[in-house]
Amino acid sequence: MSSLITMTAREVVRLLRSGDVSPVAVLEELRAHTEVADERVNALPIRFFDAALGAARELERRAPAERGMLAGLPVAVKDYNDVAGQRTTHGSPLTDEVAAESDAMVRVLESNGAVPYAKSNVPEFAGGHTYNTLFGASRNPWNLGRSVGGSSGGSAAALASGSAWLATGNDLGGSLRTPSGFNGTVGLRPTPGRIPRRRPATPFDTLWVEGPMARNVPDLALMLDAMVGSDPHDPLTRPECPASFLDRLDTFDAPRRVGYSPDLGVLPVEREVRRVCAGALKHIEALGADVVEECPDFSGAYDAFQALRGHLVAALHGGLLAAHRDRIKPDIVWNIESGLNQSVARLQQAERTRGELFHRVLDFFGDHDLLVCPSAPLEPFPVEWTSPRTLDGVATETYIDWIAITFFVSLTGCPVVALPCGFSASGLPVGLQLIGRPGDEARLLSYAARLEQSFGVAGLLPVTPREPGAPA
Numbered sequence: 001m002s003s004l005i006t007m008t009a010r011e012v013v014r015l016l017r018s019g020d021v022s023p024v025a026v027l028e029e030l031r032a033h034t035e036v037a038d039e040r041v042n043a044l045p046i047r048f049f050d051a052a053l054g055a056a057r058e059l060e061r062r063a064p065a066e067r068g069m070l071a072g073l074p075v076a077v078k079d080y081n082d083v084a085g086q087r088t089t090h091g092s093p094l095t096d097e098v099a100a101e102s103d104a105m106v107r108v109l110e111s112n113g114a115v116p117y118a119k120s121n122v123p124e125f126a127g128g129h130t131y132n133t134l135f136g137a138s139r140n141p142w143n144l145g146r147s148v149g150g151s152s153g154g155s156a157a158a159l160a161s162g163s164a165w166l167a168t169g170n171d172l173g174g175s176l177r178t179p180s181g182f183n184g185t186v187g188l189r190p191t192p193g194r195i196p197r198r199r200p201a202t203p204f205d206t207l208w209v210e211g212p213m214a215r216n217v218p219d220l221a222l223m224l225d226a227m228v229g230s231d232p233h234d235p236l237t238r239p240e241c242p243a244s245f246l247d248r249l250d251t252f253d254a255p256r257r258v259g260y261s262p263d264l265g266v267l268p269v270e271r272e273v274r275r276v277c278a279g280a281l282k283h284i285e286a287l288g289a290d291v292v293e294e295c296p297d298f299s300g301a302y303d304a305f306q307a308l309r310g311h312l313v314a315a316l317h318g319g320l321l322a323a324h325r326d327r328i329k330p331d332i333v334w335n336i337e338s339g340l341n342q343s344v345a346r347l348q349q350a351e352r353t354r355g356e357l358f359h360r361v362l363d364f365f366g367d368h369d370l371l372v373c374p375s376a377p378l379e380p381f382p383v384e385w386t387s388p389r390t391l392d393g394v395a396t397e398t399y400i401d402w403i404a405i406t407f408f409v410s411l412t413g414c415p416v417v418a419l420p421c422g423f424s425a426s427g428l429p430v431g432l433q434l435i436g437r438p439g440d441e442a443r444l445l446s447y448a449a450r451l452e453q454s455f456g457v458a459g460l461l462p463v464t465p466r467e468p469g470a471p472a
Helices: 009-018 023-041 049-060 104-111 153-160 177-183 217-227 271-286 301-327 330-341 344-364 401-410 441-455
Strands: 074-078 115-120 166-171 186-189 209-214 257-260 290-292 370-374 416-423 429-435
Touching: 009 023, 009 217, 023 049, 023 074, 023 115, 023 153, 049 115, 074 153, 104 115, 104 166, 104 217, 115 153, 153 166, 153 177, 153 209, 166 186, 166 217, 177 186, 177 401, 177 416, 177 429, 186 217, 186 441, 209 217, 217 416, 217 441, 257 271, 271 290, 271 370, 271 416, 271 429, 271 441, 301 330, 301 344, 301 401, 370 401, 401 429, 416 441, 429 441
Parallel strands: 074 115, 074 166, 257 290, 257 370
Antiparallel strands: 166 209, 186 209, 186 416, 370 429, 416 429
8 A cells, every 4th residue: 555545634634735745646546546445345336536636636726725624635425425426326226316516514525625536335225234236235344255334334444445534424323333343443423413414305303414434533533623514404503613623632631430331231242242342441441431331221212213213214215115116125115114104103102212311311421421332233244144133142123123232322312433442353343332422522532532542443544455264
């Protein structure tokens, strides 16, 4: 790998701002690397380097100091989001269209000097494993026979393999947290309203958020700075911009009291994940924190999320079912129908349960600075699977049961950093969720940056894609 590819996003941005490298040179270096690395990983199936070259040349006409926060840094965009003049497929031929304009989140990034150059692979419409009929499966750079997670799996795999310095993700039930854990990268599910969403069809929904993904926490903070904004079509956003998250990484004391749960009190989690995550606790204690095995009561969270997700998926995609049922993945058909057919009473109970959980979580943060749990209940599974059928000997009933440890947390509205904390015995990344108080991303990122230095995983990226059975 070239020296530019192995640099952090912040280092490349510094070179761009100083004029030591040009946006065009950076883009061409990335193109050369991606064409080789992504042949096996399949993280970025839609590439538009030639179009990106036009944007890079336009930025070069400006003085380096006038190129924006990212100064011409290439950024990969998830294929659920629109980039003007490029395909958006959502992983389905039913919605494979060329976008007339960039969506709100992408426009904010572009206004801050980002250069979109590729779309990252996704599952069809939604899911925790990145594969589809258009482009096939993305493969984990740590072991090409394993899943990258989903639905922001292409973004995470591109980061891990050096085909991206920064990438966009979004998160409903764990869509950027699961891939971050599976690929040894980092991601942030922010507080709803922090980042504008693409002209949302359900603008008052708070389960789905956009978020940054990166190779390390300081780069993640830089990207969050470049994504924060408001849009009149997203009523959850606010015009007031917070102070720089990157600048505030070193301004907070370490956490004093941390709650840890390997399973949120109710979920099956594989023994190897429990072992690695338990071993990571010593790093938290080394910060001076009192780590206690405690968490809020998540009773009812499973049924509540399934009801609310079904309602949302039906609202978004229900219109496709009558005309195209035979062309939609069976798991998505089930999810749409679960929303269409559920009772009003079930949905009402889900709203009540979510409200009760929210208040319990706020009470928990009255005397805890942080809640920590795994970002997935198992190691990256074989890429040929559609989803895990069992977890720690317990059968899963639906295709999203295995991501319950992330979708439980989605219900709370809390910001979450997904952070790799170590490796399994087979050499695959294992990650944690660091959960903070609503609206307190700055403090949460500060905690994550300290822990990342101790865990030492970020320094191993990017990784050369490894064939199954290759030594770790």
